[in-house]
Amino acid sequence: MMSDAYAALVEKHREISLIHSSSATLGWDQETNLPDKALAYRAEQIAYLSGKAYELSTNDAYSKLLTAAEDNNDNSQGSLANLREWRHSFDRSTRLSQEIVERDSKASSHAKALWIKARKQCDFSLFAPHMQKLLDLAKEKAELWGYQEETYDALLECYERGAKTRDIVTIFDQFQPAIISLASHAVAKSATNNTRKFEGSFPVAKQQELNRAVAKSIGFDFKAGRIDTTTHPFCTTLGPSDVRLTTRYYDHDFTASLFGVLHEAGHGLYEQGLPEADYGLPSGSAVSLGIHESQSLLWEAHVGRSQAFWNHWMPKAQELFPQLRDWSVEEFLKTINQANYSPIRVDADEATYDLHVLLRFDIERRLIRGELAVKDIPTAWNESFEASFNMRPKSDSEGCLQDIHWAMGGMGYFPTYTIGNLNASQLFHTATQVETISNSFKDANFKPLLDWMRLQIHSKGSAHLPQDLMVKATGETTNPSYHLKHLSNRFL
Amino acid sequence: MMSDAYAALVEKHREISLIHSSSATLGWDQETNLPDKALAYRAEQIAYLSGKAYELSTNDAYSKLLTAAEDNNDNSQGSLANLREWRHSFDRSTRLSQEIVERDSKASSHAKALWIKARKQCDFSLFAPHMQKLLDLAKEKAELWGYQEETYDALLECYERGAKTRDIVTIFDQFQPAIISLASHAVAKSATNNTRKFEGSFPVAKQQELNRAVAKSIGFDFKAGRIDTTTHPFCTTLGPSDVRLTTRYYDHDFTASLFGVLHEAGHGLYEQGLPEADYGLPSGSAVSLGIHESQSLLWEAHVGRSQAFWNHWMPKAQELFPQLRDWSVEEFLKTINQANYSPIRVDADEATYDLHVLLRFDIERRLIRGELAVKDIPTAWNESFEASFNMRPKSDSEGCLQDIHWAMGGMGYFPTYTIGNLNASQLFHTATQVETISNSFKDANFKPLLDWMRLQIHSKGSAHLPQDLMVKATGETTNPSYHLKHLSNRFL
Structure with a gap:
């Protein structure tokens, strides 16, 4: 039978979802409808609601309920999975102090602005100091979150529950030579296909x-x-x-x-x-x-x-x-x-898409392991790119600066x-x-x-x-x- | 100088506004975008946020802050006006019990459904029992809110701060014979104008x-x-x-x-x-x-x-x-x-619009004063209508059932x-x-x-x-x- 504590947790999460989903509605409206001048206040609204949801899911009352529910769980599959995920989220949330959350949020908001500028000016060096800060923060958070084998595990866990870097590496090591070869044949074949182009307007x-x-x-x-x-x-x-x-x-x-x-x-x-x-x-x-x-x-x-x-x-x-x-x-x-080599991931076709991902994952992991310095990212990027794509990006904007993920503090997302x-x-x-x-x-x-x-x-x-x-x-x-x-x- | 309590109240109201404005965004999205099946959850989200805002503006902490700010006010015009309005809202909110607020909300939600049905079937009698409930509730709320001269004052106050029924009556008594006469001349003149009609499509x-x-x-x-x-x-x-x-x-x-x-x-x-x-x-x-x-x-x-x-x-x-x-x-x-007599207020032109308002205000006030029974609304409506418009509505749907305001519990809105x-x-x-x-x-x-x-x-x-x-x-x-x-x- 479901314990009172478990039932109370379910209710608590239904309440938290009312807040999260309201905030998601504000976020959707921001992307689709928001007038320019309304942006600053919208950010305040979303931050307020996020803060309330965070508070409800990390406060003492929540912690006590969670422990009580774990101590009295009915071992049904549904409740076990929910308790497993609630515990996971609670631990990860509470292991970061308010101070680091705020520092992180500030750093990525500055980094985003500088990333836009750096990309416009095709100059990685403008972004580099911010990238360094975000990298240091990623490592600091990973230490607080904890991991079993390597630092990158703790970052990967944000996006892919239960995944281990080692397993990703095993999969990618098996995949990489095959996809590099396959892509190269696909590109060569497409070039001989004499494909038609669309003409005219599509209202x-x-x-x-x-x-x-x-x-x-x-x-x-x-x-x-x-x-x-x-x-x-x-x-x-x-x-x-x-x-x-x-x-x-x-x-x-x-x-x-x-x-x-x-x-x-x-x-x-x-x-x-x-x-x-x-x-x-x-x-x-x-x-x-x-x-x-x-x-x-x-x-x-x-x-x-x-x-x-x-x-x-x-x-x-x-x-x-x-x-x-x-x-x-x-x-x-x-x-x-058609298969074509393109420097830009979001423009890539199915045959070449994964090459972009493998490349960035490798660089991310070397950064986290301390095997690559931030200042050396462009060179490493361009060399790896040439090895996979048989071409070099024309500039950092077409290379290591093309995606926003790092600037948002999203290391671990790419794989x-x-x-x-x-x-x-x-x-x-x-x-x-x-x-x-x-x-x-x-x-x-x-x-x-x-x-x-x-x-x-x-x-x-x-x-x-x-x-x-x-x-x-x-x-x-x-x-x-x-x-x-x-x-x-x-x-x- | 602004007191600490006043400053804290300002902050409290900025917080409450974050909630109200978030809720308003959900409401806007509901009217413009919401998929059909999403309506029930959207109502939960809005009710949750409204409840939170209500709680923040009526709890003990708020009450104490308000009293402290009143006791230490700096008599500046801005703070006096804010304190005046905060006190007004607080008193009105807290004079209603949770029980009556919930009863009211349920009654008007039922009444709305029955109003739609009654209007479709052109039959006031289907709506009459709900109208009676809402009328009783309006009087009950008015007694709790309090008033100086007559019950209607307390309802009017929801929409027009500081207005007194007596003053409205004085204005309307002066206005009514003149506008009835003016409208009749305007309609007669328009009929001789031989106006052109729009033709074709306006994309x-x-x-x-x-x-x-x-x-x-x-x-x-x-x-x-x-x-x-x-x-x-x-x-x-x-x-x-x-x-x-x-x-x-x-x-x-x-x-x-x-x-x-x-x-x-x-x-x-x-x-x-x-x-x-x-x-x-x-x-x-x-x-x-x-x-x-x-x-x-x-x-x-x-x-x-x-x-x-x-x-x-x-x-x-x-x-x-x-x-x-x-x-x-x-x-x-x-x-x-053009001026034309129409049974429907929202289709009315400038010359005849106010006749609709004067008519409903008179009936509302007689209902509240107990001078008119709910069952007699259609007859009273049609008689008054004929006196002002020189025509009778074809049915209750074109008459007393045309507007949603009563079904929403909105007595006092019309004037x-x-x-x-x-x-x-x-x-x-x-x-x-x-x-x-x-x-x-x-x-x-x-x-x-x-x-x-x-x-x-x-x-x-x-x-x-x-x-x-x-x-x-x-x-x-x-x-x-x-x-x-x-x-x-x-x-x-």
Whole structure:
């Protein structure tokens, strides 16, 4: 039987979720609607609500409830998982002093401003002193959080529950030579493909019509969500039935907004598939970035870039965009599935994307281990880049300054992108072994695929740690061979 | 010198404002964006934040601070006004028990549902038992709040600070026979005007272009606000530099959205003109509905429906909407300034609008005084209506069921509409006695008019009670003669 303390903790977390979700609504509005002059006050509102939520989840009353609930737990799977996650969050939150949290927040806010300036001026040295501060802070936080094997573990834990750097390294070491070689062949093959280019204008209203139809067809519930426009696409959840996606539109290429929507709708399907009654509890929450990203990539890449998908959607696209009417599906697939070396990660295709991630992970880890000095980042970056991409970035802005993650203090985040890619391919492979799932693709019916993800991933919330979840769903931990197979089928 | 207690109260109110403004953001999002299934959780979020704000402004700590600040006040005008308003709100809030607040909230939520049903079925008797409950509750709350002369005073006080029913009655008694007669002449004259009707389609994107240009030209700051689309236009403030307007669009008539924007931008200019440093304090807040409505009507009716305004904007409208190219400004003014008897208040023109308000105020007051029984409302409504409008509503839905205010428990709200109309004309009259203000109209330059309102009304916040503010700005309390003069000039 559920103890009183456990029941009280559940109630406490429902209260905290009311605050977090209110704050998320303010954050969504900030990205989509906020007038310029309103930014400073919005920051105050969000900081106030975050402070209240933090206080409620770290104060003495909370601590006592948590201990009492642990001492009297009923050993049911749901309560064990919730207690495991609550304890984890509580310990991590309370191990940082208010002083370091404030120092950290100030440092990253300064760093962000200087990163923007440095990137504009293509000059890493402007950013370097701030990078040093953030690196020192990351190490200081890692020591406070604690770790078993190496400092990077404590940072990785922020984004990928239960992951160990050693395991990531093992996976990446196996993956890296194969993906470098595969990418190089894919790029060479694409160069001989003589692919067509899009012509003419793709009116935004028509892009939106297509995007909505596509998102609806894969199961995104517009009665519990919506799509808006922002510079950088994202997905955020504002309540148990309120998932907001965003995308961006280019007049000359409708696929940018469409793949943005497919990607974010993949995140959204995960959020809409979490157990609604457990909203705000770990059992009703997504488990990690690596699992979240697997869901977005599944729909964007495995479904959205497939022949079956476009056999169905090409006629609709041609109806909306007359300039596509003399395109065959095969021509179209060649255009959207080109492999090219690009210095910029966010512009990268499937074949070369992971090279960016592996490179930054390696540099991050060397920085944390003290094997690389901040001032040497540009040289290290450019050398590694040349080894993987057979080209050098034209400037720091196209190189080590391209992403905001470090400036936000987000060391440890990057590997989850590739873990997400690998998980997506592994989950897709496993699901499509089921005949009713793979057979339904020819009718562009992806409902059985979604049902499988609902059952194996979405409905589980954070009941299992990510790698346990992968084992339950696919029979093994993250294994890069499925992704290599997928890329090889698509590009070679 | 400001006492410590006063300073602490200011801080407390800044905190409460962070919560209120967050809740307002959730409310705005609910009206403009919210997916259907998200409504229940959104209500929980808003109720939670409202509860927190209520608690902070009514608990023992607050009570002690307030008393200490009153005992040690520095008698500066700002602090006196803030203390006056804080005391007023505290006393009114704490005089109601939690039990009655919850009973009230439940009753009006049931009543709203039944009002919708009764209106759909044109049957007042379905709504009558709920109306009786709300009437009893209104009287019960009035007794708890207290009043000097009559029960209605305590209800009026919710919307119009410092107003007395007796004063409203004195004003309305003077106004009523004159406006009934004026309206009847205006309707007769309009019938002989042979006005043109709009033809063709007015694309929403072009309406939006015109609306934005107009709102900007009268001084609405789009860096501190925006315009969105809702079924019912409104204006809400989400922070010291974040004022959100909404309007609605009809394809066959661009003036509905435009006058909606002018009206809401009038509210918005007031909000944008309040002392920003005092955001969240009475000294930085609008003083009453009757003053707020004066600002919206000033821009909608006095500016927006004037010849000077359209001399300037007609060419722009004709450029956007080619079907207007053979219209003269005079023809256009006749079309937008027609007087017609309509059973529905929200569709009413300037000449007949106040008849609706006077009618409902009279019925409300008789209900509260026990001179009219709930079951007799339809008969009383229809008889009064015939006396003023020389016609009868076809059904209760066109009569006493048309407005939501009673179903929301909003007795005492209605008179502020007419007070707003009277104040608007009086303020406009006073301002236009200044030659630089009236002379600038011929160039469609309304900046001097806005500057006057900024100085006389907006910058004052709640420093003075509404009637004191009117005396300071115009030399007298609300006087209906200016409005009668304005309507007579426009319609006769």
